[in-house]
Amino acid sequence: TSIAQRVLVTGGAGFIGSAVVRRLVRQGRAVLTYDKLTYAGNLASLAEVNGHAGYQFLKADICDGQAFRAALQEFRPDLVMHLAAESHVDRSIDGPGDFINTNIVGTYTLLDEALRYWRSLDASAQKRFRFHHISTDEVFGTLGADGLFREDTPYQPNSPYSASKAASDHLVRAWFHTYGLPVVMSNCSNNYGPYHFPEKLIPLTILNALEGKPLPVYGKGENVRDWLYVDDHAAALELIATRGRPGESYNVGGNNERRNIDVVRTICAIMDRVVPDAAIGPREGLITFVADRPGHDARYAIDATKLTNELGWEPSETFESGIEKTVRWYLDNGAWWEPLKARYDRARIGLA
Ligand code: NAD
Numbered sequence: 001t002s003i004a005q006r007v008l009v010t011g012g013a014g015f016i017g018s019a020v021v022r023r024l025v026r027q028g029r030a031v032l033t034y035d036k037l038t039y040a041g042n043l044a045s046l047a048e049v050n051g052h053a054g055y056q057f058l059k060a061d062i063c064d065g066q067a068f069r070a071a072l073q074e075f076r077p078d079l080v081m082h083l084a085a086e087s088h089v090d091r092s093i094d095g096p097g098d099f100i101n102t103n104i105v106g107t108y109t110l111l112d113e114a115l116r117y118w119r120s121l122d123a124s125a126q127k128r129f130r131f132h133h134i135s136t137d138e139v140f141g142t143l144g145a146d147g148l149f150r151e152d153t154p155y156q157p158n159s160p161y162s163a164s165k166a167a168s169d170h171l172v173r174a175w176f177h178t179y180g181l182p183v184v185m186s187n188c189s190n191n192y193g194p195y196h197f198p199e200k201l202i203p204l205t206i207l208n209a210l211e212g213k214p215l216p217v218y219g220k221g222e223n224v225r226d227w228l229y230v231d232d233h234a235a236a237l238e239l240i241a242t243r244g245r246p247g248e249s250y251n252v253g254g255n256n257e258r259r260n261i262d263v264v265r266t267i268c269a270i271m272d273r274v275v276p277d278a279a280i281g282p283r284e285g286l287i288t289f290v291a292d293r294p295g296h297d298a299r300y301a302i303d304a305t306k307l308t309n310e311l312g313w314e315p316s317e318t319f320e321s322g323i324e325k326t327v328r329w330y331l332d333n334g335a336w337w338e339p340l341k342a343r344y345d346r347a348r349i350g351l352a
């Protein structure tokens with residue numbers, strides 16, 4: 001196919017972005033990772049593709065319009081996949097400023113330059129070009145016991161993070177309707193898997209459980225998230241970017257709703273089986289209920305039937321298969337996460 005032969009990936013050194021980059025490079029596409037390398041960006045996540053023919057890395061900020069303009073002119077992508085963001089809800093509560101800058105101003109800056117670039121292309125290149133904005137189900141707010149988020153669910157973001165992502169979604173939509181920039185959008189549920197920064201619930205639980213440290217569970221642990229294995233998300237993103245209809249948004253989710261306490265217990269059971277430690281004892285004993293997150297959304301769950309019906313996407317991992325793989329990946333890849341413990345204050349990345 002002639003589509004998406006040259007892909008610029010913002011946030012390609014992050015958790016999901018690096019999974020996307022690894023996938024696209026394996027397929028033989030030319031890829032440019034455009035990433036500022038904040039605390040969440042890690043070149044070690046791209047070791048597999050580094051040095052590969054057709055792969056390039058550029059350290060740059062999405063708020064820097066001149067840098068992005070030069071990257072477009074030099075790399076000449078036919079697809080931009082925009083994943084760069086401040087992504088951690090708890091950090092957005094402690095300090096929203098970076099979220100406003102990167103997620104809102106940064107997305108505006110990319111749209112402004114992408115439009116200029118798109119207008120400079122010839123008609124056939126214009127027709128092929130796509131700007132894919134990657135977003136979250138958190139823009140829809142919170143669900144009660146029933147119901148699922150659909151693409152037409154009203155936006156009701158509740159955290160500074162989700163509000164900044166909602167704002168960016170609205171900007172992307174406006175650039176399609178007002179200027180005709182060929183955009184596609186997607187909103188995904190919680191991802192998990194290899195290369196996930198240890199501040200997030202699943203890797204945090206694995207690493208603390210390994211060392212016999214407390215496992216912090218917010219509130220009563222009854223909040224529900226819909227978990228998707230990161231490579232299943234990367235596969236969905238490729239389909240949406242290459243075959244999604246311009247101007248449309250697609251929800252992505254794993255049909256794997258779990259209460260946080262059950263996620264943590266599942267990880268404890270796998271760790272007890274795979275790396276039993278008599279000095280630590282059953283890991284469930286490490287679970288510690290702590291103060292709840294302010295504004296903590298009760299439940300997220302995704303209806304992904306549009307993506308399945310239009311583009312034929314199906315996740316390949318269940319939560320049970322994916323979490324087993326994930327635990328084993330962390331146990332086998334200390335070389336990836338050990339340096340993070342040395343580089344950052346343990347508390348700052350959530351480790352006890
Ligand atoms: P992440 O925090 O792991 O990675 C973010 C990446 O963006 C990092 O490499 C970082 O260096 C880079 N970055 C941050 N600010 C930048 C800037 N100003 N300029 C250039 N690069 C910058 O995030 P993630 O979990 O991989 O999420 C990727 C995207 O997917 C985000 O847009 C996020 O909102 C969305 N998303 C994430 C999840 C999830 O569960 N993790 C679910 C749905 C949607």
Ligand code: TDX
Binds near residue numbers: 138189200224350
């Ligand atoms: O120590 C913890 N204890 C705990 O109970 C942490 C870090 C989290 N939690 C809870 C809060 C959430 O209900 O676990 C759940 C998952 O928390 P996070 O891993 O922080 O993820 P979440 O807030 O759900 O957001 C994630 O999914 C949607 C990503 O960070 C977002 O970028 C994405 O948009």
